[in-house]
Amino acid sequence: MSAVGVLFRRELALAWGGGGGPLLACGFFACLTTVVPLAAGGDPAVLKPVAAGIAWLALALSSLLSLERLFERDLEDGALDLLATGPVPLEVVFAVKALSQWLATGLPLALTAPIAALALGQSIELAPLTAVSALVGGLGFAFTGALGAALALGARRGGLLIAVVVLPLFIPPVVFGSGALDRAAAGISPMSALALLAAYVLFAVVIAPPAGAAAIRSAQG
Amino acid sequence: MDIENGSQEGCSVIAGLTISGLTLTRGERTLFRGLDLGLTAGDAIALTGANGAGKTSLLRAIAGFLRPESGTVAFSDADANAIEASEARAHEVHMLGHLDGLKGGRVAREELMFQSQWLGRSHDGIDDAIEILRLKPLLDLEVRKLSAGQRRRLALARLIGSPRALWLLDEPLSPLDSGWREVVGAMMARHLAAGGLIVAAVHDPLPIPTRGFDLGARS
Numbered sequence: 001m002s003a004v005g006v007l008f009r010r011e012l013a014l015a016w017g018g019g020g021g022p023l024l025a026c027g028f029f030a031c032l033t034t035v036v037p038l039a040a041g042g043d044p045a046v047l048k049p050v051a052a053g054i055a056w057l058a059l060a061l062s063s064l065l066s067l068e069r070l071f072e073r074d075l076e077d078g079a080l081d082l083l084a085t086g087p088v089p090l091e092v093v094f095a096v097k098a099l100s101q102w103l104a105t106g107l108p109l110a111l112t113a114p115i116a117a118l119a120l121g122q123s124i125e126l127a128p129l130t131a132v133s134a135l136v137g138g139l140g141f142a143f144t145g146a147l148g149a150a151l152a153l154g155a156r157r158g159g160l161l162i163a164v165v166v167l168p169l170f171i172p173p174v175v176f177g178s179g180a181l182d183r184a185a186a187g188i189s190p191m192s193a194l195a196l197l198a199a200y201v202l203f204a205v206v207i208a209p210p211a212g213a214a215a216i217r218s219a220q221g
Numbered sequence: 222m223d224i225e226n227g228s229q230e231g232c233s234v235i236a237g238l239t240i241s242g243l244t245l246t247r248g249e250r251t252l253f254r255g256l257d258l259g260l261t262a263g264d265a266i267a268l269t270g271a272n273g274a275g276k277t278s279l280l281r282a283i284a285g286f287l288r289p290e291s292g293t294v295a296f297s298d299a300d301a302n303a304i305e306a307s308e309a310r311a312h313e314v315h316m317l318g319h320l321d322g323l324k325g326g327r328v329a330r331e332e333l334m335f336q337s338q339w340l341g342r343s344h345d346g347i348d349d350a351i352e353i354l355r356l357k358p359l360l361d362l363e364v365r366k367l368s369a370g371q372r373r374r375l376a377l378a379r380l381i382g383s384p385r386a387l388w389l390l391d392e393p394l395s396p397l398d399s400g401w402r403e404v405v406g407a408m409m410a411r412h413l414a415a416g417g418l419i420v421a422a423v424h425d426p427l428p429i430p431t432r433g434f435d436l437g438a439r440s
Binding site: 010017073076077078079080081086217220 | 287310315322335
């Protein structure tokens with residue numbers, strides 16, 4: 001097996017297991033979307049129009065949960081040094097970690113999102129679109145989130161710092177993602193909003209690895 | 222262990238390390254100025270010096286983690302041709318610090334396999350490592366259940382599991398008892414005999430003949 005394959009398998013195992021994996025993200029997501037009707041009142045007429053927005057906000061917040069341990073643990077236990085002396089560049093290591101983050105939290109969240117949106121009163125025809133847009137957006141969350149995690153490396157209370165750095169960067173996918181669902185609910189084609197979401201994700205996938213690798217190198221020095 | 226055969230494609234084996242005019246600073250503090258050091262195949266250097274003299278920093282600078290203020294670290298192959306530093310570090314350098322990169326929640330076997338495969342395993346290097354460091358009884362345990370010495374043995378296994386010419390070791394013997402120190406000494410002797418290079422930061426002398434290099438007191 002190639003070095004990248006070996007790394008990917010390990011990162012996926014670390015992201016899935018060891019506390020704070022997919023169950024935590026999905027549980028947090030379910031809690032958030034349950035609290036909203038309790039706080040805003042259970043009137044379907046109130047909830048239905050904002051269901052998509054709430055679902056996307058909850059997605060963004062749930063994606064933050066496990067970011068802190070993405071690089072911080074590897075810095076603390078020396079694994080980052082090991083990864084930096086490996087046969088592939090740090091940019092690839094970064095991308096592999098972001099991808100496993102996506103598979104371990106973005107994918108389960110994308111499967112949970114339609115159920116939560118349904119519970120908030122969204123019509124069932126929108127469930128596939130909700131899942132697909134959440135899956136695509138989740139890839140963007142994973143890469144920008146990993147960049148925030150790399151930038152916060154070595155900082156005290158890094159978890160909070162990550163949230164403050166990353167949440168503003170999560171605004172575009174939240175806008176485009178919930179916009180796509182709103183347009184579909186209004187009977188307009190959601191493709192333009194989905195295209196913008198995909199453009200954001202591509203941008204994140206291209207920009208984050210070199211920037212994140214630079215941040216990791218400076219944290220190691 | 223034959224380094225020539227075990228080495229990976231795409232990078233020639235390191236047979237020389239030349240440090241010239243190296244100045245390292247940490248924050249405001251200059252650790253050392255204009256340091257020169259040269260190693261060829263089969264050489265082992267024992268770095269000594271007070272705490273804070275810059276032993277670990279020198280190792281990290283060789284590994285490419287620290288950018289020197291000035292000076293160069295150059296690698297060369299057996300024909301004295303230069304090897305590009307990034308290539309050398311990606312394929313030919315082992316860095317083993319007091320942080321070993323092992324994950325507490327994972328099983329020892331998974332970690333050993335990962336570390337060796339990630340760094341480029343040799344055909345039967347992992348079996349050799351398990352045998353020499355007698356890791357068999359530890360392999361099914363979680364890493365966090367290992368004692369400090371057992372954990373260090375597991376970390377040292379990657380030196381054999383993945384053949385790389387230059388070993389950068391930071392206090393490799395510290396948690397080990399005298400019996401294991403001899404085993405690690407034998408590992409090092411084999412590595413040197415096969416044409417390897419070792420730079421180790423130590424407080425206690427290594428159980429093999431080395432060239433000493435003293436960084437002196439804390440600057």
